[in-house]
Amino acid sequence: MGKAKRSSLAALAAAAGLTALVCVWLFLPAQDRPGAEPESEQATIQHVVDGDTVYVLLEGKRTKVRLLNVDAPEIPHPGKPGECFGEEATRFLEQKLPEGSKIQLEFDVERFDRYDRTLASITYKGEFINETLVASGHATAMKVNPNVKFYESLRSAQKKAERAKVGLFDPANGCS
Numbered sequence: 001m002g003k004a005k006r007s008s009l010a011a012l013a014a015a016a017g018l019t020a021l022v023c024v025w026l027f028l029p030a031q032d033r034p035g036a037e038p039e040s041e042q043a044t045i046q047h048v049v050d051g052d053t054v055y056v057l058l059e060g061k062r063t064k065v066r067l068l069n070v071d072a073p074e075i076p077h078p079g080k081p082g083e084c085f086g087e088e089a090t091r092f093l094e095q096k097l098p099e100g101s102k103i104q105l106e107f108d109v110e111r112f113d114r115y116d117r118t119l120a121s122i123t124y125k126g127e128f129i130n131e132t133l134v135a136s137g138h139a140t141a142m143k144v145n146p147n148v149k150f151y152e153s154l155r156s157a158q159k160k161a162e163r164a165k166v167g168l169f170d171p172a173n174g175c176s
Contacts, residue, residue, distance in 0.1 A: 038107075045101040050075045051089025051139055053117070054097060058105070066117040068108055069150040070130050072139035073168070084175035085168050089138040096129055097122070103129075108147040121150050131157045137167015 043056035043063070051072025054065050073083035075090055097103065105120035113119055122129040130150055133139040134157040141154035162169045 040106040045097045048094045064117045069154050070139045071142035092138045108149040137161040
């Protein structure tokens with residue numbers, strides 16, 4: 001066998017091996033890929049900060065979590081007034097997620113925001129809390145690329161809340 005033919009066969013074998021590795025990598029579930037972060041994790045609610053932010057115990061560490069694709073009105077902060085319905089949204093989330101609740105966090109493309117908060121959706125006892133907040137009118141759907149995994153379902157929930165005139169969309173709440 002000639003030198004050129006052996007080189008071609010070696011190159012072909014290397015390409016086949018590389019292709020096989022790429023295929024294995026692509027078909028492994030994300031959580032099984034070396035160095036990949038899991039797509040979801042269990043945590044425990046420590047306390048609710050406001051209508052779209054909570055502190056949880058995650059992997060033994062106190063972690064601030066910002067709910068993905070959800071925007072709730074702000075509560076008052078030193079030197080800043082709160083927004084209409086902010087206190088109601090916070091109380092609603094506190095009722096939905098009592099301290100000590102075992103929850104499931106699900107992540108999207110980017111796991112942290114510019115404030116170093118963990119970005120996740122929350123499921124508690126089978127209830128998708130992000131959607132419950134929006135469907136009840138305590139928050140609105142928010143699109144922040146590239147994290148859009150839950151946006152369409154939340155946008156649909158918001159349209160239902162708008163039609164039902166509940167929460168933020170209730171003309172009687174004084175927020176208009």
